[in-house]
Amino acid sequence: MSTTISDREAAIARVESLIRDIPDFPKPGILFKDITPLLGDAEGFRTAIDLLADAITGPTPEYIVGTESRGFIFGAALAYRIGAGFIPVRKPGKLPADVHSCEYELEYGTDALEVHRDALHQGARTLIVDDLLATGGTARATGDLLRRLGAEMLGYSFVIELGFLAAREHMTDAPVHSLIRY
Numbered sequence: 001m002s003t004t005i006s007d008r009e010a011a012i013a014r015v016e017s018l019i020r021d022i023p024d025f026p027k028p029g030i031l032f033k034d035i036t037p038l039l040g041d042a043e044g045f046r047t048a049i050d051l052l053a054d055a056i057t058g059p060t061p062e063y064i065v066g067t068e069s070r071g072f073i074f075g076a077a078l079a080y081r082i083g084a085g086f087i088p089v090r091k092p093g094k095l096p097a098d099v100h101s102c103e104y105e106l107e108y109g110t111d112a113l114e115v116h117r118d119a120l121h122q123g124a125r126t127l128i129v130d131d132l133l134a135t136g137g138t139a140r141a142t143g144d145l146l147r148r149l150g151a152e153m154l155g156y157s158f159v160i161e162l163g164f165l166a167a168r169e170h171m172t173d174a175p176v177h178s179l180i181r182y
Contacts, residue, residue, distance in 0.1 A: 008051070008054075011047050011050075011051055012051065012179055012180060014043075014044060014047055015038060015044055015047055015048045015051065015159070015179060015180065016180045017044075018035075018037045018038035018041050018044040019033055019034065019035055019037070019038055019160065019180070020033075020034045020037055021033065021034070022034050033132060033160050033162075033182070035070065035131050035159065035160075038159075039073065045077075048074070048159055048179065049074070049077045049078055049081050050081070051179050052074065052078050052081075052129065052157055052159070052177075052179065053078060053081045053082050055157060055177045055179075056082065056127065056154075056157075058154065059125050059154060060082065060084070060125070061082070061084050061125050061126055061127040061154050062084055062085060062124050062125045062126070063079070063084055063085045063086070063087050063120060063124055063125070063126045063127075063151075064076075064078050064079035064082070064084050064085070064086050064087070064126075064127050064129050065086075065087045065088075065089060065115075065126050065127065065128045065129065065142060065146060066079075066086060066087070066088055066089065066128075066129050066130065067089045067113065067128070067130045067138055067139070067142050068088065068089065068090045068091050068094070068113070070130065070131035070132070071089070071128075071129055071130035071131060072088060073131070074129050074130070074131055074159060075088075075129040075130075078127075078129055078157075084127075087115065087119045087120060087126070088115075089113050089114070089115045089142050089145060090113065090114055090115075091111070091112070091113065091114070092112050092113075092114055093114075094114070095114055095115070095116055097116050097117070097118065098116065098117045098118070099114040099115060099116055099117060100114065100115055100117055100145050100148045100149065101113070101114045102114075102141040102142075102144045102145050103141070104137040104138060104140065104141035105135065105137045111137075111138075112141075113138070113141050113142060113145060114145075115142075115145045115146075115149065117149070119149060120146070120149045120150070120151045121150075122149075122150040122151075123150060123151070123152055124149075124150075124151045124152065125151075125152050125154055126146055126151045126152065126153055126154060127153075127154050127155055127156075127157055128142050128143060128146070128153070128155070128156045128157070128174075129156075129157045129158070130142075130156075130157075130158055130159075131158065131159045131160060132158060132159070132160045132161075132162070133156070133158040133160070133161040133162065133167050133168070133176070133178055134162045134165055134167065135165050135167050136165075136167030136168070136170055136171050139156050139158075139167070139171065140170070140171065143156075143171075143173055143174065153173060153174040154174065154175075155174045155175040155176065155177060156171060156174060156175070156176045156177065157177045157178075158176075158177070158178040158179070159178070159179050159180065160178065160179070160180050160181075160182065161176075161178035161180070161181045161182070162182055163181045163182060164182070
């Protein structure tokens, strides 16, 4: 997509215009950033994937790692776009083979993630992709799983970042990129 700065800013504004706010979801006090209008708009979705691809600098990832569930959507499309493999990180009990598991804190509770033990080879170049960076618990847990597999983490990439939660400040193990920051 190779764009000028003004073209990039316009593309980001287009993507942002397709994200709607849902107040008090999933519980009172949370302002949910709904990406379904973005996903339903072919041009907007393609633009988001192109922007994520254009943001990759340095070594090309061999694998895009997407976290359940919206990370699957952006991660798989990005993997296809750059010619990389896709590795799903799932909720417990969803993967059929031997797994590594990691518990973590969410902005409104706790959860756990799993990845197949044989998903990556030692030193595999990986990029973690998800739709949203909030407190960073999900992303950090995914990073922990990748380190257990011996992967090289090239970075984290998000469509949306809730900057007021300051998760980026605690994610010092790899570069963090986001298209839109609130």
